[in-house]
Amino acid sequence: NAGVTQTPKFQVLKTGQSMTLQCAQDMNHNSMYWYRQDPGMGLRLIYYSASEGTTDKGEVPNGYNVSRLNKREFSLRLESAAPSQTSVYFCASSGTQNQPQHFGDGTRLSIL
């Protein structure tokens, strides 16, 4: 019962490099989400996908792009990494409206 799987777990980038964070869920959930977590700020929504084939901006989308590859997979791309994007990134999924979200273990990303 893997739930939500994120890869990689850790990554260090240089400013200007690009990278894609991967997320996959095996719970047949319709909705998937990407968050970033910064100290003292809780989690902030970057992008979400309410269902396969759709994506929408969340609270802090600038500097990111996403792809809902299929029902299972939702990737987050940094085209040109900046030090302000140093954070812990969490992927989550949920079934229907108002159902709890299930989270992966996160990707710790440092940008130098």
Add this chain to the structure above:
Amino acid sequence: AQSVTQLDSHVSVSEGTPVLLRCNYSSSYSPSLFWYVQHPNKGLQLLLKYTSAATLVKGINGFEAEFKKSETSFHLTKPSAHMSDAAEYFCVVSDGSGGYNKLIFGAGTRLAVHP
């Protein structure tokens, strides 16, 4: 607009004593409310949820929370703290009005448990 305020950024208790983590919310709708726990270097795990059924909600690991509409509060309690409860706790309100499960997170409360 919906919002969540966790009234304490840090709480410290002794093992075996009660735990109280405070949360107030603001919501224009009948809210769904959650508490999540995050252990170091791990993702968030659901402790419990309130979805307009019973106002006293029981969760995992002996935690419970009471929904008080008049006080717009959803405080998390546990009668007796265990060392393994040391973690960060997030109070969360769900805004399902947009057709998806948008979560609004509090800033978190870090719970320390001392022997």
